[in-house]
Amino acid sequence: xxxxxxxxxxxxxxxxxxxxxxxxxxxxxSQSFFWYRQYxxxxxxxIMSIYSNGDKEDGRFTAQLNKASQYVSLLIRDSxxxxxxxxxxxxxxxxxxxxxxxxxxxxxxxxxxP
Amino acid sequence: ETGVTQTPRxxxxxxxxxxSLKCEQHLGHNxxxxxxxSAKKPLELMFVYSLEERVENNSVPSRFSPECPNSSHxxxxxxxxxxxxxxxxxxxxxxxPPGGHTQYFGxxxxxxxx
Numbered sequence: 001x002x003x004x005x006x007x008x009x010x011x012x013x014x015x016x017x018x019x020x021x022x023x024x025x026x027x028x029x030s031q032s033f034f035w036y037r038q039y040x041x042x043x044x045x046x047i048m049s050i051y052s053n054g055d056k057e058d059g060r061f062t063a064q065l066n067k068a069s070q071y072v073s074l075l076i077r078d079s080x081x082x083x084x085x086x087x088x089x090x091x092x093x094x095x096x097x098x099x100x101x102x103x104x105x106x107x108x109x110x111x112x113x114p
Numbered sequence: 115e116t117g118v119t120q121t122p123r124x125x126x127x128x129x130x131x132x133x134s135l136k137c138e139q140h141l142g143h144n145x146x147x148x149x150x151x152s153a154k155k156p157l158e159l160m161f162v163y164s165l166e167e168r169v170e171n172n173s174v175p176s177r178f179s180p181e182c183p184n185s186s187h188x189x190x191x192x193x194x195x196x197x198x199x200x201x202x203x204x205x206x207x208x209x210x211p212p213g214g215h216t217q218y219f220g221x222x223x224x225x226x227x228x
Contacts, residue, residue: 032214032215043219043221044217045219046216046217088157093213095169099164099212100211100212100214101162101169101170101172102217104156105156107156
């Protein structure tokens, strides 16, 4: 069973701080990595995707990928109370028959307090 | 609005009932997914269809039966469910291959089994 691990939190940070969310995965063959945000009572929505080692920045968000360490992270700069949500890490993993399927982590709950 | 719709949004059914969940995507995607989301558990992938063929079944009980008549529509037929099947059922779509592209989620169907 291919796994994606996240600390469930909650991670509590003050407004304006940097929030750091981490994710590890077990399938060395994984090639596609995603961070989704899910507000309470809503469905997940994409924050960032990353496919190559290194950093990818989009506004206040930076995704970091290290395939050698099987580690992907999401940094949120200048955290706002509106960033309070559960952040889901998703990785494409091998399934039976050689195809790929998405596998989600448990999610990390982020609380940004004023 | 994400372009993925689900009906009904809420469903209450008895253990002996038969019902169906419907998902429709207007994004031109050719992969569709059913997920189960229960409290304090990771998002569980139930079924994946790519180009209208089932890719992954993931050991889902036979009381759940998917149907994908075309690339825009996905159904989940339910019969003789158990109370532990109460959860939020999410549909998603993406480009192929499954897991390799951003998924767009519908709003979900909140299912309660009495």
